[in-house]
Amino acid sequence: MLHFTFLGTSSGVPTLTRNVSALAIRNSKNKDWILVDAGEATQHRIQRTKLSLQNLVAICITHVHGDHCYGLIGLLASAGMNRRAEPLTIIAPKEIQQWVETTARLTDLYLPYPLKFIDVHNAIHPQHITDELSIQAHSLSHRVPSFAFSIIAQYTHQKLDIQALTQLGVPKGQAWGDLKQGKNIEFNGNILKSADYLQTHTQQVHAIVGGDNDQPELLTQACQTAQLLIHESTYTQTTLDRVGKSPMHSSAKMVAEFAQQQHLSSLILTHFSPRHQDHAGQQAIADEVSEFYKGNFYLANDFDQFTLDTTGQLSKVNLK
Amino acid sequence: MLHFTFLGTSSGVPTLTRNVSALAIRNSKNKDWILVDAGEATQHRIQRTKLSLQNLVAICITHVHGDHCYGLIGLLASAGMNRRAEPLTIIAPKEIQQWVETTARLTDLYLPYPLKFIDVHNAIHPQHITDELSIQAHSLSHRVPSFAFSIIAQYTHQKLDIQALTQLGVPKGQAWGDLKQGKNIEFNGNILKSADYLQTHTQQVHAIVGGDNDQPELLTQACQTAQLLIHESTYTQTTLDRVGKSPMHSSAKMVAEFAQQQHLSSLILTHFSPRHQDHAGQQAIADEVSEFYKGNFYLANDFDQFTLDTTGQLSKVNLK
Structure with missing residues (x-):
């Protein structure tokens, strides 16, 4: 099973109820977890969960915009101060490696563990992170190069x-x-x-986590084996029509239509514009998804947790 | 009057109750305010106060360590997304300018307002920020170049x-x-x-805000006209003796003795090691200050507010 904890679901700026983008995905068979995006204060969010930076096996950064990466350096620094020793893989645009290395040099930061950077363009081919977890990147369409990540858990048993x-x-x-x-x-x-x-039996759990993107159809191929798509839905279609296409984001309708065409069984939407974060704004998004998508869907809130099992069943964890 | 809001009082890493360093100092005659240090998630702290990034007139960074500056870039980005247009002065080590400019380039960040960087070495001479507020830097002793800032409000009336x-x-x-x-x-x-x-009458309010420092006596000259010193006290003397001098921080005793020698009327201590953040840890710091300093002192908590008036009276704001 994969276990998801949403650490930030706001687009562009943090708000009082939602932080900027970050998503933790844990292999539920152990404590290994992967972080997708690290907006500012992601480490503060992590402190309020049971996740430990000691068990983090990889960080994927979807694109260079600050609301997806400005928390990376502080998180790396805190892991160091907490005496992390294990190497850490970072799959990201190469500018992120430059940024981390330049920042470390200018701010007198020495990490007591090695970083293994993988240029996201090379992660178009699957990257094996642990015995059970692998990651594969897919190109998206945004104002800067942006990527989705397939997070795949593969469980074999005799x-x-x-x-x-x-x-x-x-x-x-x-x-x-x-x-x-x-x-x-x-x-x-x-x-x-x-x-x-x-006899060796293999079961697979496959979720796709998208970065900012205005062409969900770019994920058609990746979705062939995916049981879950997690995708931005910054606006409703009405808002997107008013804002215009230049921010290069998706509307709820665009994502819902794509998920329906792909017969995806489950969909989670996130990365909401502050104007869509109140009750009415969320309802408008949900109504639009319902109209165009007939599967199982959720709008993510910060700290929401979900599980995806090997049968493809997505369940929201009841946190009481 | 100057009005102080502590936005972060933890040393090195954020904890569940204290964020890393940041302090807002407002001219109580209007909405102008100065930010001293900007640890990660300072903008998140600001969102929980009445302060607006639109009224921020200057940012001072005491030194390049991440727990004092990693929140700077996100804060600048959010001010831009909220359509700030006024120029913003940043007084900081020149590495901070390099970091902000490199980060902006690598992360596709365009600010809709100009930044006016002042190398902190040039701020050894007073810098007039507004008609009433000025800032002056003083050299300290730490693992990297570190500075204190005199924040001076000068009120004239006829x-x-x-x-x-x-x-x-x-x-x-x-x-x-x-x-x-x-x-x-x-x-x-x-x-x-x-x-x-x-006849022109002039009244002055002068507070000194220190960065990380293991030699409080470097502030002797600056303290001649100061009514308040805000200084780090990362450890008690007992802890410092055990940790050793290499982190180059001050103990409560060191700061208390200095304040007593200077006959400073008021002292606020901050930047506590996580080991001194529980009740017993805070009590140990307070006991040490009481033993060596006979003036008016406080240990700052996140969101604590204080006022310092033209008579030098420091008062804690009762937030209910």
């Missing part, structure tokens, strides 16, 4: 070939247990090799 | 020379009123010039 063992007449119990644990056994005078009776 | 007018027999009322408003009057066949009967 199953006994019960049908074969039953046909052979191997009794359940000790014999099956030994084979399952990789031991060869003797049966009716023959050696049965464990490897011959173990 | 008073009638009542003694002279009474001796001449000029009656109160219309005649005095006209002279006060700058009009010349005729009296007993003579022209009395307003300028001859107006």
Whole structure:
């Protein structure tokens, strides 16, 4: 399962209820987690969750705009002050590497752990982060180069070939247990090799987290295997028509129509303009999504948590 | 009067109750205010006060360490998104100018208002920021060049020379009123010039706000005319002795002894190590100050407000 914690859902500027962009995605089988975007004060948000900077395995930055990255350097510094020693992977536009390195030099910052920068253009090919987690980038359309990230958890487990063992007449119990644990056994005078009776099963959880983008259809290919799309919906279509296309953001309608065409089972919208953050503003977004998308959808709030399981089931965590 | 709002009082890293360094100082005669230091999420703190980025007249950065400046760029960006047009003065080490300009370039940030950078070394001479506010920098001792800032409000007003007018027999009322408003009057066949009967009175409020520093005595000269010193007290002396001198911070004892020697009437301590932020830690700091300093002192908390009037009276604002 993947476990999502929204750390910031506001577009452009923080507001009293929503911070600028950041999303934590944890592998629910352990404590490993990935951070997508790090707007200013992301570390302050993290302090109010159970997530630890010690277990952070990768940071993805969707694009260079400040509301998606200005919290990166403070977060790296605090991880250092808390004596993080493990290397940390950062997948981002190369300007982010320049910014981090220049900032460290100008502000006398020395990190006690190595940063492994991967230019986001190279992450068009899947990057294996841990045994179970991998990340792949997809190009989007915005005022600066912007990317979405596929976050993929792949779980493999070994199953006994019960049908074969039953046909052979191997009794359940000790014999099956030994084979399952990789031991060869003797049966009716023959050696049965464990490897011959173990089958590898793989299950995958795949979520796509978009950066700022005015062409959701760019994710068509990526969505073929995705169970969840998390995408910006800065405005309603009415607001976007008034604001004009120059900010290069998506409306709720644009994202909803795309998700419907793709038959996506689940959709979470985020990155709301301050004008759409009050009750009426959120309702207008929700109404627009409902009109054009018939799947399971949520509008994210800061600190909302969700799980996505291997069957593709998205559930909102009840935080009471 | 000067009006102080502490926006961050933690050393090094934010904690759940205290943010990293920032202090707002407002001229209580209008809405003009100065920000000293801008740790990450200073703009988030400002959102929870009545201060507006539109009325900010200057930002002083004491030194380049991240817990004193990483919030600067996000704050400048948000002021821009809120359509600030007035120029903004930044007095800081020159690395801060490089950092802001490089960050703006790498992150596609365009501010709709001009920044006027003043190298802090040049601010060793007083810098007039508004008609009433001026700033002067003083060198401190830390791991990187660090500075304190004198924030000085100078209030002038015109008073009638009542003694002279009474001796001449000029009656109160219309005649005095006209002279006060700058009009010349005729009296007993003579022209009395307003300028001859107006006296300029000047009152000054002077607070010193220190950056990180392990030699409070460097402020001896500056303290000659100051009514208030705001200084870091990262540790108690016991903790400092254990940590060692290499972080180059002050203990409560060091600052208290200095303030006592200078006969300073008021002292506010801030920038506490996370280990001194619980009740016992704060009490240990307070006990140490009490032992060595007999004046009026406070340990600052985030969002604490104080006023300093022209008589040098420091008062904590009761926020209910």
